[in-house]
Amino acid sequence: xxxxxxxxxxxxxxxxxxxxxxxxxxxxxxxxxxxxxxxxxxxxxxxxxxxxxxxxxxxxxxxxxxxxxxxxxxxxxxxxxxxxxxxxxxxxxxxxxxxxxxxxxxxxxxxxxxxxxxxxxxxxxxxxxxxxxxxxxxxxxxxxxxxxxxxxxxxxxxxxxxxxxxxxxxxxxxxxxxxxxxxxxxxxxxxxxxxxxxxxxxxxxxxxxxxxxxxxxxxxxxxxxxxxxxxxxxxxxxxxxxxxxxxxxxxxxxxxxxxxxxxxxxxxxxxxxxxxxxxxxxxxxxxxxxxxxxxxxxxxxxxxxxxxxxxxxxxxxxxxxxxxxxxxxxxxxxxxxxxxxxxxxxxxxxxxxxxxxxxxxxxxxxxxxxxxxxxxxxxxxxxxxxxxxxxxxxxxxxxxx
Numbered sequence: 001x002x003x004x005x006x007x008x009x010x011x012x013x014x015x016x017x018x019x020x021x022x023x024x025x026x027x028x029x030x031x032x033x034x035x036x037x038x039x040x041x042x043x044x045x046x047x048x049x050x051x052x053x054x055x056x057x058x059x060x061x062x063x064x065x066x067x068x069x070x071x072x073x074x075x076x077x078x079x080x081x082x083x084x085x086x087x088x089x090x091x092x093x094x095x096x097x098x099x100x101x102x103x104x105x106x107x108x109x110x111x112x113x114x115x116x117x118x119x120x121x122x123x124x125x126x127x128x129x130x131x132x133x134x135x136x137x138x139x140x141x142x143x144x145x146x147x148x149x150x151x152x153x154x155x156x157x158x159x160x161x162x163x164x165x166x167x168x169x170x171x172x173x174x175x176x177x178x179x180x181x182x183x184x185x186x187x188x189x190x191x192x193x194x195x196x197x198x199x200x201x202x203x204x205x206x207x208x209x210x211x212x213x214x215x216x217x218x219x220x221x222x223x224x225x226x227x228x229x230x231x232x233x234x235x236x237x238x239x240x241x242x243x244x245x246x247x248x249x250x251x252x253x254x255x256x257x258x259x260x261x262x263x264x265x266x267x268x269x270x271x272x273x274x275x276x277x278x279x280x281x282x283x284x285x286x287x288x289x290x291x292x293x294x295x296x297x298x299x300x301x302x303x304x305x306x307x308x309x310x311x312x313x314x315x316x317x318x319x320x321x322x323x324x325x326x327x328x329x330x331x332x333x334x335x336x337x338x339x340x341x342x343x344x345x346x347x348x349x350x351x352x353x354x355x356x357x358x359x360x361x362x363x364x365x366x367x368x369x370x371x372x373x374x375x376x377x378x379x380x381x382x383x384x385x386x387x388x389x390x391x392x393x394x395x396x397x398x399x400x401x
Contacts (some may be wrong), residue, residue, distance in 0.1 A: 032048045034349055035195045069354055079247050081275075083192045086249045089144040089175040091242055092117045093196045094128055094165075096136035096152075116195040117141065118251070120164070122171040123328045124146050125285060127277070128241030129256050130163040141167050144175070144202065155284030158313035159292075160276055161256050163241075164284040177243055182229065182273035185209055185216030190247050191231055193255060193269075195239035202342050205298045207233030216257055224365050229271040244271040253277075278289040294400025296320070300364055306385070307367055309349070321395040323385070354390075355383035371397065 011147030070081065094115040107222040115132030116139060119125075126141055133139055139151040149167040156163045186209065188311045194291065205380045214228040235255050244253035282289045296316025302306040309325040312318045353361060359378050376399035384391050 002011040017132060029105075033080065044199075046324055062262050080188070080206055083245055083247065083249045084194065087177070087192075087245060088194055088202045088204070088242075090119045090177045091144070091194045091202050092119065092126055093142040094126075094241065095140045095142070097138040098135050098279050103248055110175065112239045114196060115240045116238065117165070118241075118243045118254075119143075120281065121173050121176050122174045124167045124169050124174060125154065126151065126165040126167060127177070127243075127254065128163050129167065129254065130158050130161045131256075133163050133165070133240045134158075139165060142201070143169060143173055144296065145173060147173065149387040155288040157280050157284060157290045160272060160280050160288070161218065162254070162272065162277060162284070164281060170258055175242065177251045178249070179274050180246055180252045182227070182275045185212060185229065185273075187211060187253060191233055191252070192245040192247075193231075193233045193239065193242065193272065194245070195242035195255070197234075197236035197238045200238075203239075207231050210268070214270060224369075225256075225272060225276075226369060227273050227276065229273055231255075231269045231271060233269060235269040243274075263328075280305050289377065293376045293378060293397035295367075295371050295372055295380075295397060297323070297325075299325075300367070302354070302363055306352045307361060308352050309350050313336055317395055317398045319396070321382075321393055323382070323384070323395070324349055325391060326350050345359070347375050348387075350384040353382055354385060357381055358383070376400075 046396060070078065073081065094117050096113040096115070098113065099256050113132070113136070115128055117126045117132070119383070120127050133153060135155075139153070140148050141151045142148045149169050151165040151167045154164040154166045183196055188208045191207055191209055193207075194202055195205075197203055198220040208231070209229060210232050211230040212227070214230050216228050217224055218225050227242065229252070233244075235258055242255055243251040244255055244322035246252050252274050254274070254277055255271045257270045258268060280290055294313070295319060296313045296318035297309055298313050299310040301310055302308075309318075309323060311325045312323060312326075327349040329344045329346060330341065331344075353367065355361060355372045356367060359366075359370055361370065371380070374397055376397055378397050380395055380397060382393045382395055384393055
């Protein structure tokens, strides 16, 4: 995995959680037997009084049963223990092998990387970050029982730093994570991370949600990952790709980055919200990629007034809608036996986009965020300024990469 000085793309893997339906038609991820997550008070019977007596009543040197020790914990400790016991088997360790070329491009130098992930289903699909497996020639996944399996890439989405792998493991060895809901999170809410920092398997760290709706630069130029969850739970190299859990063991995010000057945890971590992952994963499993709506606008320039269209995709949605980009004027001049060809660009002919469906847009990311919220085939209305006049231009989105 690659490190970045101020934003190290290393995510904290958080134990696997419980409960979410991806759509009314597709139930990709399991809920608990009753359809609700296991309550923390149900673990180990959660006795109200230790069956073997309190610690003071037990003979010296007798630690008591696990239920005894659980009953003696504080309520906060019981929650943490329960989340870990319910979820740690869903967390996997991911090892990759890549080949890097030396400075002079003569030698290929093998290198290894580590990351985290979690089990999606009993068919062997594994969720992790795209940056964990980016460029890997070999990927191996180790389950909670210590058994290691070769993995193949099913699909990747660099725009959300998400990847899905597939391993051929027995169904009884796979404990799927359960998705929660990241739409109703609160700052200050308790969170739990289970990952493999520095290769230390299934490590639990705890903290709170420090902030919501952060944005991180995506691996696609000009894009940002929105609605990022900021946490203070310690996450370190090797934790990338693991789930972030709430107090009921439900996955609410996938840790993907830390803000650090040293490459190690400084108490500022970031997780991709699970609702974003829930939209992406079904497409990765089915198609290997995410099919996003395409406006047919190839390039824009950001101005103080809006987005000036520079170029359009030939025969794309924008061109079909009658939008205009820069006009290229080519001229041929003859001087003696030589012929010269020149071109000038007329920017005055280009349309200026100021809003989409009534929402003002000032940056390319504003525009892309609105378009990404649509589906191929949807109709949007662009408010443009052409030759000093404001116009409404309807545009039907097409399917893009």
